[in-house]
Amino acid sequence: MTSKISVQKRETGTPHSKLTELRGQGIVPGVVYGYQTETTPVAVSEIDLIKTLRESGRNGVINLELDGKTLNVVLSDFQRDALKGSFEHVDFLAVNMSDELEVAVAVHLIGESPGEKEGGVVNQPNREVTIKVKPADIPDALEVDVANLAIGDTATVGDIRGTVSYEILDEDDFILVSVTAPRSQDELDELETPAAEDAEPEVVGGESDSEEKEA
Known part of the structure; x- marks a missing residue:
């Protein structure tokens, strides 16, 4: 409707x-x-x-x-x-309605990764893909099944291109989801180590901000 x-x-x-x-x-x-x-x-x-x-x-x-x-x-x-x-x-x-459009659609992950069950981390570096499709056929989202992804596995556009009825404009190596090994305790401890008290904070865009105030 x-x-x-x-x-x-x-x-x-x-x-x-x-x-x-x-x-x-x-x-x-x-x-x-x-x-x-x-x-x-x-x-x-x-x-x-x-x-x-x-x-x-x-x-x-x-x-x-x-x-x-x-x-x-x-x-x-x-x-x-x-x-x-x-x-x-x-x-x-x-x-x-007769012409195809280029449109961005969300990537939704479905299923449960065996790698995640083993303690792995599911990463989704890209949450949208660009497709070419007629307006009436635009999907709500691109669904990617992670049920076969073990630790170390990835799913790219190339892996799912042939499973959809529309054209995906992103390259085959465009990563949609990956499952990585859990961090070691040493890595987690290192992340929790407080920064040195005398470290100078990084200033981002400080010069630009000053210029804008003077403008």
């Missing part, structure tokens, strides 16, 4: 104070662009947005209603408030 959502046009160049006011009213500013669509600033109810995304998933196709027209869109991008978790902005990409 395709989810539906209604949005309203928003004035171009809305001042920051007005955007803040909209968010305070539970309205999320956004933009619609893409296939046979002029770039259009819009506003959408955050409650409706959350409900729609729960129904469609992060990559599902949505029927977006705007000025009496219905567009097939996907959620291209979004920003959320780091503290509140509320939506700050959303980008809807209008799509041609």
